[in-house]
Amino acid sequence: MKKILGKIILLTVCMAFMLSGCSSKPDEKKVTEDLKSFDNENLKSGGEKIDSVKIDNSESNDDSYTLYCTVKTEKNDISYEKQVNAIYKKSKEWELANVQVNINSEWKITPLKGVSKKVIESDLVGEVIKLKNEEWEIEKGEISDLSISKQETDLKNKRDKITVDITLDGAVEKAKGSIIVEYSFDKEWNFKGVTNASNVTSEVKEDKKLDTSEKSILSYITKQSFQYGNKSNGSGLVSLISDSTVQEIPMTESEISNFKIKEQSSGAKGTIQTVKCSATLTKKYATFSVEMELTFTYSSGWNEPSIETNAKLENLDITGEWTGNYTAAGSSGTVSLNISEVNGDEVSGSYSYTPDRIDKYTQPGSYSFSGTIDKETLMLNLKAGEWISKPERVLSTDKVNIRAFIKINDEIMEGIGHGSATFKVSK
Numbered sequence: 001m002k003k004i005l006g007k008i009i010l011l012t013v014c015m016a017f018m019l020s021g022c023s024s025k026p027d028e029k030k031v032t033e034d035l036k037s038f039d040n041e042n043l044k045s046g047g048e049k050i051d052s053v054k055i056d057n058s059e060s061n062d063d064s065y066t067l068y069c070t071v072k073t074e075k076n077d078i079s080y081e082k083q084v085n086a087i088y089k090k091s092k093e094w095e096l097a098n099v100q101v102n103i104n105s106e107w108k109i110t111p112l113k114g115v116s117k118k119v120i121e122s123d124l125v126g127e128v129i130k131l132k133n134e135e136w137e138i139e140k141g142e143i144s145d146l147s148i149s150k151q152e153t154d155l156k157n158k159r160d161k162i163t164v165d166i167t168l169d170g171a172v173e174k175a176k177g178s179i180i181v182e183y184s185f186d187k188e189w190n191f192k193g194v195t196n197a198s199n200v201t202s203e204v205k206e207d208k209k210l211d212t213s214e215k216s217i218l219s220y221i222t223k224q225s226f227q228y229g230n231k232s233n234g235s236g237l238v239s240l241i242s243d244s245t246v247q248e249i250p251m252t253e254s255e256i257s258n259f260k261i262k263e264q265s266s267g268a269k270g271t272i273q274t275v276k277c278s279a280t281l282t283k284k285y286a287t288f289s290v291e292m293e294l295t296f297t298y299s300s301g302w303n304e305p306s307i308e309t310n311a312k313l314e315n316l317d318i319t320g321e322w323t324g325n326y327t328a329a330g331s332s333g334t335v336s337l338n339i340s341e342v343n344g345d346e347v348s349g350s351y352s353y354t355p356d357r358i359d360k361y362t363q364p365g366s367y368s369f370s371g372t373i374d375k376e377t378l379m380l381n382l383k384a385g386e387w388i389s390k391p392e393r394v395l396s397t398d399k400v401n402i403r404a405f406i407k408i409n410d411e412i413m414e415g416i417g418h419g420s421a422t423f424k425v426s427k
Contacts, residue, residue, distance in 0.1 A: 024094075025058075025060070025065055025088075025094060026065070026067065026086075026088055026094050026096075027055075028053055028054065028055050031053050031055065031067060031069065031086055031096075032050065032052075032053040034086070034096040035050055035053060035071065035084070035086065035096070035099065036050050038096055038099055040099045040101065042082075042101040042104065043071070043073070043082070043084065043099055043101050044073060045073075045080075045104070046075060047075060048073035048074060048075040048080060049073060049074055049075065050071060050072075050073050051072045051073060051074045051079070052071070052072045053069050053070075053071050053072075053084075054069060054070045054071075055067050055068070055069050056068050056069060056070055063089060063090050064087060064088065064089055064090070064097075065087075065088040065090070065094060066085055066086070066087050066088070067085070067086045067088070068083070068084075068085055069083075069084045069085070069086055070082075070083060070084075071083075071084045074112065077111065077112045077113045077116070078109060078110070078111055078112060078188065079109070079110050079111075079112050080107050080108075080109055081107060081108035081109075081110075082101055082102060082107050083101070083102040083106070084099060084100065084101050084102075085099070085100040085101075086099055087099070087100070109187045109188075110155070110158075110185075111155055111158060111185050111189065112155075113153065113155075114151050114153030114155075114160045114162070114183075115151075115153075115160050115162060115183050115189050117146060117147070117148055119189065120146065120148070120162060120164060120181055121143055121146050123181075123191040124138050124143065124146075124166075124181070124194075125138055125139065125140050125143075126138065126139075127193070127194060129179060129194045129197040129200065130197055130198070131175060131177075131197060131198075131200045131201060131202055132198060132199070132200065132201050133201065133202060134202060134266065134267060134269075136168060136170075136175055136200075136202065136269055137269075138168060139170075142168050142169055142170055143166065143167070143168060143169075144167045144168065144169040145165075145166065145167040146164060146165070146166050146167075147164070147165045148162055148163070148164055148165075149163050149164065149165050149178065150162070150163035151163075158184060158185035158186070159182070159183070159184055159185070160182070160183040160184075160185075160189065161180065161181075161182050161183075162180070162181050162182075162183075163178055163179075163180050164178060164179050164180075164181060165177075165178050166178070166179055166200070168200075168202075170269040170270065170271075171208070171269065171270075171271055171298060172204055172205060172208045172269060172270035172271050172298050173202045173203060173204055173205065173208075173266075173269050173270035174202065174203060174205055175200055175201065175202035175203075175269075176200065176201065177197070177199045177200030177201055178199060178200070179194050179196060179197040179200060180194065180195045180196040180197075181193070181194055181195070182195055202269070202270065204266075204270050208270070208298070210273050210296055210302055212261070212264055212273070212275050214259060214261060217261060217275055217277060217294065218253060218256070218259060220294060220304070220305055220307065221251055221256070221277075221279070221292060221294075221307070222251055222252055222253045222256070224250075224251060224307050224309070225248045225249055225250040225251065226248075226249055226251070226290065226309035226311050227246050227247065227248060227249070227309075228246070228247050228249055228288075228311055228313070228378075228408070229244065229245035229246040229247050229376070229377050229378060230244065230245050230246065230376065230377050245377040245378060245379060245405060247378075247407065247408055247409065248409070249281075249283070249288075249311070249408055249409055250409065251279075251281055251290070255281055255282050255283065256279050256280070256281055257279070257280045257282065258278070258279060258280040259277065259278075259279040260277060260278050260279070261275060261276075261277045262276045262277055262278055263275075263276040264276075270298070271297060271298040271299075272295065272296070272297055272298075273295075273296040273298075273302075274293060274294070274295050274296075275293070275294045275296075275305075276291070276292070276293050276294075277291075277292050277294070278290065278291050278292070279292070280314075281311070283408050283409070283411075284411045285316065285317050285318060285406065285408065285411065286313060286315065286316050286317070286406075286408050287313075287314045287315040287316075288311045288312060288313055288314060289311070289312045289314050290309060290310070290311045290312075291309070291310045291311075292307055292308070292309050292310075293307070293308045294306070294307050295307075295308075313375050316342075316373070316375060316378075316406075318339050318342060318347075318373070318406065318413075319339050319340070319341070319342050320338070320339060320427045321336055321337070321338045321339075321427055322336070322337040322338070322339070322413055322425035322426060322427045323335070323336050323337075323425055323426070323427065324412070324423060324424045324425030324426060325423065325424060326353060326417060326418075326421040326422065326423035327421060327422055327423075328418075328419045328420065328421035328422075329419070329420070330362075331355050331356075331357075331362050331419070331421070332355070332356050333353060333354050333355040333356045333364075334353070334354050334356075335351075335352070335353045335354075335417060335421075335423045335425060336350075336351070336352045336353075336366075336425070337349070337351055337402070337404065337413065337415075337417075337423075337425050338350045338351075338352070342373070345372045345373055345374070345375065346370070346371075346372060347370065347371055347372060347373050347380060347382065348368070348369065348370040348371075349368070349369060350366055350367065350368050350369065350388055351366060351367060351368075351369055351382075351384075351402055351417060351418070352364070352365065352366030352367075352388070352389065353365060353366070353417065353418055353421070360392070360393055361393065363391035363392055363393060364389065364391065365387070365389055365390060365391040365394075365398055365399070365418070366387070366388040366389040367384055367385060367386060367387045367388055367399050368384075368385035368386055368388060369382040369383060369384055369385050369401075369402055370382065370383055370385060371383050371401075371402075377405075378405060378406040378408070379403070379404070379405055380402070380403065380404040380405075380406070380413075380415070381401070381403055382401060382402040382403070382404070383401050384399045384400055384401050384402070387399065395419070397418065397419045397420065398418050398419060399418065400417070400418055400419070400420070402415060402416065402417050403415055403416050404416075411426055412424055412425065412426045413425050413426070
């Protein structure tokens with residue numbers, strides 16, 4: 001009897017053990033392994049790795065078993081805490097059949113460490129930083145060296161402040177120094193910008209330096225000319241003499257004095273260099289003060305500069321006798337424009353003419369004049385005065401107002417005088 005009772009007890013224990021083994025429910029270790037291999041986009045979004053699984057609660061019926069878990073995943077030093085329902089179905093043993101993950105707006109996302117050097121380098125591309133002497137927009141490939149010298153990471157308040165030593169290598173300039181960059185965290189580290197770059201300085205590379213010596217700048221200036229005058233002189237002289245009073249006045253080195261480089265500046269990382277200078281230009285009849293701005297641009301080498309010129313007439317020497325020739329309808333001859341006095345814009349003197357062939361219809365004559373000179377256009381408007389030497393036979397066109405235009409570079413004066421004759425004179 002005792003033997004039979006012992007066998008019954010042993011059989012009961014074995015059956016209980018077998019039943020216990022078959023109905024063993026998944027624990028955290030098994031759930032972790034199953035979740036790692038389960039394909040669910042929200043569970044391991046963008047390549048996240050499962051870091052830990054904690055079973056918070058469970059619910060079961062005859063053929064299913066649901067575990068309510070807190071799952072932490074990690075990617076790029078960022079932790080994602082998610083609420084996950086792991087649903088198991090029972091066949092021969094418990095198998096993970098489905099996974100439900102709460103929506104991503106409900107995930108608890110926190111940083112595990114501060115911003116990396118790689119992220120900083122990427123975020124700086126396209127950033128404009130204010131250096132001591134210019135602004136520099138960082139382009140891809142310009143960061144030749146970057147290192148973190150100090151990092152103040154506040155994981156609790158989700159902020160990071162980093163001091164970075166940086167070297168920028170541009171086409172013409174190299175910049176070096178330290179900058180401070182700041183980040184805040186909201187689901188990811190967000191670049192707030194460069195808050196201080198004042199100790200970063202730039203300088204032109206030795207092999208990219210532009211020659212801005214006086215000799216070099218003068219060599220560019222003496223290839224140029226500047227315009228002086230207005231497009232329309234408004235005097236009626238345009239159609240007979242020229243289209244406008246605008247003159248192209250060249251600058252030769254022998255005519256330049258008091259040359260001075262006043263200011264030099266650079267921009268666009270040294271690829272634009274500006275030189276401002278001044279000089280005195282002395283022509284035969286006129287003296288100009290000239291302000292010039294030369295702009296050099298770099299593209300695989302320094303290009304010829306564009307030159308902006310602003311010239312001011314300082315002195316005009318037109319006093320004296322201007323002689324030459326005139327041409328009129330049916331007549332030609334010599335002419336003299338004798339300017340005896342110039343007082344500011346006031347001009348006075350005498351005009352005389354002598355035909356090549358003298359007869360009773362074409363005779364010499366002379367008369368006084370007074371008027372003004374427009375120093376912006378170099379136009380003279382002279383009103384006819386009294387006869388000095390009156391022809392025997394006077395026509396109404398013999399004594400008329402005179403209009404003349406001073407051509408600085410040609411060293412002549414062109415105009416319209418008696419009988420609508422056009423004349424060209426010099427002195």
